[in-house]
Amino acid sequence: MGEAGVTEEFFARRAAARARLDEIDPHKTPGGVAADPQRKDWFEAVYRLAEGDAAGVPWAHLAPHPLLADWLATRRLDGLRALDIGCGLGDNAEALAAAGARVTAFDLVEEAVAWARRRFPQSAVDYRAADLFAAPEVWRSGFDLVHECYTLQALPDTLLDAAAQALAGLVAPGGTLLVIARARDEGQEVGGPPWPLPPSRMEALAVGGLRCETLEDIPATNAMVRHWRAAFRRDG
């Protein structure tokens, strides 16, 4: 199916797809967590069941995240090595490339990677299938900018310490980890997934030689719920 752009009708179909996908989400299904603790089968199912219609992918906006676009608006990344985590349909990776970075982007799901390649056939982005928890050894300390948007909040809390270590291990000396996620207060109950992150989870990303440089608490607007945008730096 071609891309007609994001309309109200697109969002309505996307919401309907989300409701159907919630019904098979292991973390919303009794007994499902043990069967699929990392939600891998579910992520695979999302892209498979979408059958090429982006409205079937609950996080598809067909545009870079506005907080990434805003961050890039005042920067050039010429020649920097950038890595986009859990790249989905590729819009954030393409924005990083448009800012001048040499971008690698990966997703757990082969179909997501294939779909991103189909959407951007002329792209300079190197799209790969890979698992954050078993990333290729050659990526270790290999990126000046590691960008993560919405993958952490899609993972159960039990995986977040390992995810933080995995992210830190990808940042080169002198490099930056940029994280965009939905936010919640400490101790605030949420029905996930996704699970908006509390402050302690953002602070806990400062591991493996990373220190928090900025932690922006971005209040909700009519267009967007409350978010974090945080930058962590590894001293060079």
Ligand SMILES: C[S@@+](CC[C@H](N)C(=O)[O-])C[C@H]1O[C@@H](n2cnc3c(N)ncnc32)[C@H](O)[C@@H]1O
């Ligand atoms: C909520 S989506 C966000 C996609 C994209 N970053 C965005 O902002 O639109 C999370 C993505 O992470 C991928 N993912 C989940 N677990 C992963 C893992 N262990 N390694 C790599 N990607 C993963 C999923 O397949 C999915 O595409």
